[in-house]
Amino acid sequence: MNTMPDFPKNRLTLPKSLGVLLIIAIILASLNLRPAVTSLGALLDLVIEDLQMNGFVAGMITGIPPLCFALLGPLAPRLAGKRGPELVVVAAMAAVPLGIALRSVAPGTGFFLLCTALALAGIAVGNILMPVLVKRWFPEKVGIATGAYTTAVALGASGVAGIAVPVNQMLGGNWRVGLGFWGLLALVALVLWVVVYFGLKNQIGHHQQQAKTDTQAADLGPMSKNSTAWWVALFFGGQSAVAYIFMGWLPKIFIDFGASPAFAGSLLAILLGVGVPLSFVMPALAAKFANQAPLVIVNGVVGMIAIIGMLIAPLQYAVLWVVLLGICGSNFPLALTMIGLKARTAAGVSRLSTFGQSAGYLLAFPGPFLVGVLHEVTGSWTAPMLLIAGLIIFQTLVGVMAGLPRYIEDAQRQEIL
Known part of the structure; x- marks a missing residue:
């Protein structure tokens, strides 16, 4: 079990108090x-009924997040290159609560989707820049720092999925209030990031100059011609497709198998909840390996067992199947850790994060739609489950290649393997 070769160290020591504040800010941003x-x-x-959405628009909502992440994510490095990633994260944390607040008062479907896109734009930027900030400020603790923020992402997903309905009922049952409530969490993150930005202003200036030097020193060439970047992007896309399929369809799949709506909803909460501790463990574990392929293979085998189990005995061992799917879902923090490990500098991580996540989310976008189409055409969940199985095999194969011990700088201008 060998660690990856040396990473560049910060050339300016970060005061301990500021370092603690920064990691808290990163975690709080990730929660959002x-x-x-x-x-x-x-x-x-409730939203569909009140806004009278048709089936097409309602179906689009499940696919909008990865599409927005793919299309809007590339804006992040361009903005960060001019203003620094810290200031851009401040703007992203402002876009999230603003978008959430505005969509909660949306009079119609068009404005609702537009405001949702605004919130997702902030999230897309955060998705891209979290690995960059980790590499920039904690280059010797990539695994631990990545584990902290990916755990926060998982906790934000599973926690809100589990309590959104009770919170909405507690607030009077009005979906507008229930959705708007979560903007408060993002508002807290915004305030803390403003404090962090001004507290780190001198260090930020130093790192911004160093980032320019690293960018000039490393002629990476286009990521689209870099084989390592493509393997990472394909791995990220494969695991994202499976994740968004289950986030959108898992409750309905089990309801159609005969589960009650309450039990089906709890199964999704369990699946997402399993990812919380694994989101901390997986990055730290991955950082200890020069080659992350064995971890990818284990997750792939576990995922295939879950799919086979759901086809054979979906309800009898339902909790076991979703726990196994949750373990397979730890490919998400693993993919993010790879982004931090497969580049030598923060500038390289920024390029890889942008390409890997944008291309990956674009590949993931059709997944939820194809599942819905297959179910509609066949009237069964067998074909969709076989599609999911194929995606798990795909992400395992490309993940093995992505996990090989190499850097994007070592594959400059290579053609795709």
């Missing part, structure tokens, strides 16, 4: 990278 999505999923029926 999913609630705008999962809270909407939990209250979707």
